[in-house]
Amino acid sequence: MALPEAFLQELIMRSDISSIAQDYINLKRAGRNMVGLCPFHSEKTPSFNIYTENNSFYCFGCGVGGNVINFVMRIEKLDYIDAVKFLAQRAGMEIPVDVYDPKSSHNKKRIYEANRQAARFFYSRLYSSEGESGLRYLRDRGVTDKIIRHFGLGFAPKTKFALCTYLRNLGFSSEELTEANLGLVSKSGGNVFDRFFNRIIFPIIDVRGNVIAFGGRVMTDEKPKYLNTSNTLVFKKSEALFNLNDAKNTGERKLLLCEGYMDVIAVYQAGFVNAVATLGTALTQIQAQLIKNYADEVTICYDGDEAGKKACLKAIGILRGKGLSVRVLILPFGKDPDEFIRKNGKNAPAAFKNVLQSSINDIEYMLDQLKQNLILEHPDEKIRYLSEAVKVLFSIDSEIEQEVYASKLSEEMGISKETILSQLNRLKRQQGKNYQRGGIRRLFGSYSLKRSNIQRAEKAERSIISFLINNPDKIDYIKSKLTEDMIKTEFNKKLYNYFSERIIQGKNLLLNIAHDFSEEEAGKIAELLACYKSELATKEALEEYINVIIKENKKLMPDVIESATDDQLRELIKSIKPSKS
Numbered sequence: 001m002a003l004p005e006a007f008l009q010e011l012i013m014r015s016d017i018s019s020i021a022q023d024y025i026n027l028k029r030a031g032r033n034m035v036g037l038c039p040f041h042s043e044k045t046p047s048f049n050i051y052t053e054n055n056s057f058y059c060f061g062c063g064v065g066g067n068v069i070n071f072v073m074r075i076e077k078l079d080y081i082d083a084v085k086f087l088a089q090r091a092g093m094e095i096p097v098d099v100y101d102p103k104s105s106h107n108k109k110r111i112y113e114a115n116r117q118a119a120r121f122f123y124s125r126l127y128s129s130e131g132e133s134g135l136r137y138l139r140d141r142g143v144t145d146k147i148i149r150h151f152g153l154g155f156a157p158k159t160k161f162a163l164c165t166y167l168r169n170l171g172f173s174s175e176e177l178t179e180a181n182l183g184l185v186s187k188s189g190g191n192v193f194d195r196f197f198n199r200i201i202f203p204i205i206d207v208r209g210n211v212i213a214f215g216g217r218v219m220t221d222e223k224p225k226y227l228n229t230s231n232t233l234v235f236k237k238s239e240a241l242f243n244l245n246d247a248k249n250t251g252e253r254k255l256l257l258c259e260g261y262m263d264v265i266a267v268y269q270a271g272f273v274n275a276v277a278t279l280g281t282a283l284t285q286i287q288a289q290l291i292k293n294y295a296d297e298v299t300i301c302y303d304g305d306e307a308g309k310k311a312c313l314k315a316i317g318i319l320r321g322k323g324l325s326v327r328v329l330i331l332p333f334g335k336d337p338d339e340f341i342r343k344n345g346k347n348a349p350a351a352f353k354n355v356l357q358s359s360i361n362d363i364e365y366m367l368d369q370l371k372q373n374l375i376l377e378h379p380d381e382k383i384r385y386l387s388e389a390v391k392v393l394f395s396i397d398s399e400i401e402q403e404v405y406a407s408k409l410s411e412e413m414g415i416s417k418e419t420i421l422s423q424l425n426r427l428k429r430q431q432g433k434n435y436q437r438g439g440i441r442r443l444f445g446s447y448s449l450k451r452s453n454i455q456r457a458e459k460a461e462r463s464i465i466s467f468l469i470n471n472p473d474k475i476d477y478i479k480s481k482l483t484e485d486m487i488k489t490e491f492n493k494k495l496y497n498y499f500s501e502r503i504i505q506g507k508n509l510l511l512n513i514a515h516d517f518s519e520e521e522a523g524k525i526a527e528l529l530a531c532y533k534s535e536l537a538t539k540e541a542l543e544e545y546i547n548v549i550i551k552e553n554k555k556l557m558p559d560v561i562e563s564a565t566d567d568q569l570r571e572l573i574k575s576i577k578p579s580k581s
Helices: 005-014 017-021 068-076 080-091 103-126 129-140 145-151 162-169 174-179 244-250 261-269 285-294 306-321 337-357 362-371 379-394 399-413 417-451 456-470 472-481 490-504 519-535 539-555 558-563 566-576
Strands: 027-030 033-036 048-051 056-059 065-067 154-156 183-185 192-194 199-205 211-217 226-228 254-258 275-277 297-301 325-328
Touching (some): 017 056, 017 068, 056 519, 065 519, 068 080, 068 519, 103 129, 103 154, 103 162, 103 174, 103 199, 103 211, 129 199, 145 261, 162 174, 162 183, 174 192, 244 254, 244 275, 244 285, 254 261, 254 285, 261 275, 261 337, 285 306, 297 306, 325 362, 362 379, 362 399, 379 399, 379 417, 399 417, 456 472, 456 519, 456 539, 472 490, 472 539, 490 519
Parallel strands (some): 254 275, 254 297, 297 325
Antiparallel strands (some): 027 033, 033 048, 211 226
16 A cells, blocks of 8 residues: 555655755756766766756666655665655654555565574674684684674574574564575575574674674685675665764765775774775675765775775776765785784774875876886886876866876876877867767767657657646646557556546646656656657647647558548548648
8 A cells, every 4th residue: 555645745845856866966056957977877977867846857877767755765775665764754754654564664674673683692692602712713803892892793603503593482484584594494495594603793784773684704714704694675785885884974974995894893993983895795886876975085995915906996986986086095015904903903093094194096096006017117118107197197087187197297207298188188089079979879868869769659659748747737638639549659558547547636746656666667757757848848749749649540550441431531631641730
């Protein structure tokens, strides 16, 4: 059962999409609308539009769109009801109880509760006789009891049934344990056993304070060293960050990005509380967006080995694409933050502060990495370095920054600044031509280029639906001209019926699209509103599209001609013949 429309009407009225979106991205006014870089895909030219008159959004680059509920669902990775709850809390409204409780929502609640109880179980076992080896391991790594409590660290006992037995006694079924990925079904298909055993446990907590998953580390060299919860209804490894729930609250809008749990814990214990880590994977676009939600500057604190350097270069590109300011921590080769801090013992806070203050920005880091293994005294290797360095400069959006680094390169390499800028401008011209040719395709490809290949009838259908949404008072006239059967495209027919019914019932047309349509369908509706609205400014235009649909219908029905009388044929020819007016 859907939420009451009166409640949703007030919720959306109180939830201005421009204000909400500005918590995540920078927006600029463009007439009545707002534009900015899309938070859902990487881009350099703004293609994300907010339409203030109907509280909707659409991105011409990736086709994502919808109303304010769709936006929150997408940006916060929430389902429909949780997005409504998110907005209701923000607006100071109480969501109606016992109105909407789908199975998935119930299952999520059970997973959250199972994870919460599992976290308590793991923590208690760390300080029991079963967890002696785990506690000793953590203390040998310099982790204090205070830090153990803060992060809720725990221990999974050696026996493979301890957690599942404990949770079953609390009323959780075997199906719930497997759905939460706390238990696995044995190969024989009988018993459900613990996913984690004989490992140090790291609870993973989301920004709302829910335990959503766990990471487990062995205390030996056994592989895999780390084991994470697999994807569940409440967790996707590529969409979460360890310790973001705590690090986001420093108020500085600066984060340290580490590779692993122990790095974050070591950095935190040294007094730097704004560290987060990916969960055993390379940084993803979604994780970068999460960072962007809470920070303007990121310092990458990856391992100093070759793998760490490669991962760092990849992360720079992703973070820069989100508009973040990026710096890189330089550690001794082969060292990670955890090792560095442990090696410095009591001096760790000061030592880490020094390397943090000595961090370099991402451009300096990329230029420095280009020099690796090159002998710059050799002309060919010097040319190679400069050619690649100009490409790095090209990646900078700011012309001022480009000028600054062109000057630095000039001084460093003994090449005139003008020569470097000339090479940079040549690259801009080459890339500019390609970008200009492809720019419209990237920004408007989902509209204008595809439209040319769509039947005239389908385009007319979409235009009629757009007109109907923007001019609901014309419903009777349009319905008198066009029956449901005359809309031939399946999705357009669905929209025509949906919006017609809501108009007749006197309901807000866009109120429930987040509930009644899939994410992809909501994007198509937003595209329709964004791309077709200006085409139907007059009643004459409306008549033209109605006639297109009528004519195309007659073309699609040869049986009409076969069975028509002479008078009917004359009327048919008259209706198809273009109007002289």
